[in-house]
Amino acid sequence: MVEVKKILFPVDFTENSKKIFPYVKSFAKTFGARITLINIVKHMEDFAGFELMGAERWALFEKDSKEKALGTLKNIAADDFSEFKDVDYAVIVGDIVDEIIDYAEQKKIDLIIISTHGRKGLEKVMLGSVAEGVVKRASCPVLTINPYKCVFGVCALDR
């Protein structure tokens, strides 16, 4: 029996992921599903490929980023998803795709909703590498939404 009771929504704090909010809300309401917002803070190696700043300062930076991300997710849950009683949120440090996939498996997520385009410039014309990685590796179904083509349920150019 197919059911969607847990929705995972990776958020990168861009306008693009904001455009996906209405979809997440509609899908959660329709299925009566619980929403988890997740943000991945990139690991040191992803920034430089070598050790940066010294481990101590890095640990501080990481801790700071994590706290800020948690605060931002908390605000999004309170402001943008106020009509939902229990919105979970999590911040994880690591590789974006790996962590999303791991989290979804651990928490037995039924559906991941993700923007096809995220933070990076070139991705405006290409499929985002994060969305691509998630779609390719996820065990659960993935709903991809193109933020440049779908806004508030109005998709395609001719509508």
Added chain:
Amino acid sequence: MVEVKKILFPIDFTESAKKVLPYVKYFAKSFGASVTLIHVVRGPEEFTGFEFGSAWWSNFEKEVMDGARTAMEHFIADELSDFKGVDYMVLMGDMVDEINKFAEQKKIDLIIMGTHGRKGLEKVMFGSVAEGVVKRASCPVLTVNPYKVRS
């Protein structure tokens, strides 16, 4: 509120389509959406890269299209008899182009498809059709990995 009233389900008549089907039904029921199945028959240039005689080809084309329509009707009768408001379309051409074009023309709200399809290597890799549809679709696309579906 975002509405999903029209679902498009591309199928290739493999087991993979059957595994994705429970999701199509669940989404259609939950949203009260209609379901359109689509099958795209590859055009002549994709088979050979050169031209057959046009008489030969038009015969072959008719046969393939008729066969696909029959297969569709069987699929719907076998798998979707409990479902009202199902229709189908058989087209010829490039799969990704035709699926996305059709979705735009018919103002489809959601495409649901398997990530892995007919071809051998695609059993282990992400299907090129699903990838192309996700990359270029104007509407949201739900991809389901048929080898990982929980039953």
